[in-house]
Amino acid sequence: MTEPATQPAPATTAPPVVVARGLTKTYDTGDSRVHALAGVDVEFHRGAFTAIMGPSGSGKSTLMHCLAGLDAPTSGTVHLxxxxxxxxxxxELTLLRRDRIGFVFQAFNLLPMLTAEQNILLPSQIARRPVDRERFAHIVEVVGLRDRLGHLPAKLSGGQQQRVAVARALLNAPEVVYADEPTGNLDSRSGAEILEFLRDSARDLDQTVVMVTHDPVAASYADRVVFLRDGRLVDEVADPTAETVSSRLLKLEA
Structure with a gap:
């Protein structure tokens, strides 16, 4: 995967789209309690692409799940x-996730009997929401799917299937898109294409994108990287490079 050229981070003068304050998450394992999150304060702004990183078990996925309303924190608050x-x-959470949040996961989560276009439009149809055809056409063009809309997932490469998932997440202009290891099942070339799409959607569509990843090269596509260790936010880097991110991770894992 080729590291992108460094770009300036977008201005963040507008109020943040997502705000977490004092976020904790504790699991009772029987003999002991595990503190997956231990008081996280973090913000995410419109038009910014942020990566969340940290050593294994640092709380990355737990933080995303709490931010997205997929899991309830033990204490603290999240505002969208x-x-x-x-x-x-x-x-209420179901409706909020449907109407205001987009999701991109490592698994593509496409329905095999539906075409690429039908998979992209499905959430809007379920919500009985009118489709902005101009936005649909623009997103399809951005992710390079114009000639593949009539194909079933089985006839698409892994990278193309993930493009469908990204287009589906972006179609209804959600306030935030959460991406959990979105390139984990892709080769380096397809992964780079997906990361470029996410980066471009933040800049060209003013989309807020938050991504969990373990890959320093993937994180280098973001405008900012925040680092967790032992459930705490311990560092962040603006305008990251793969080398900078790798260096910070090594220090955290030492």
Missing amino acids: GGTPITGLRDK
């Missing part, structure tokens, strides 16, 4: 825009 999502009922 002006909405406090901690404490929402299950039905």
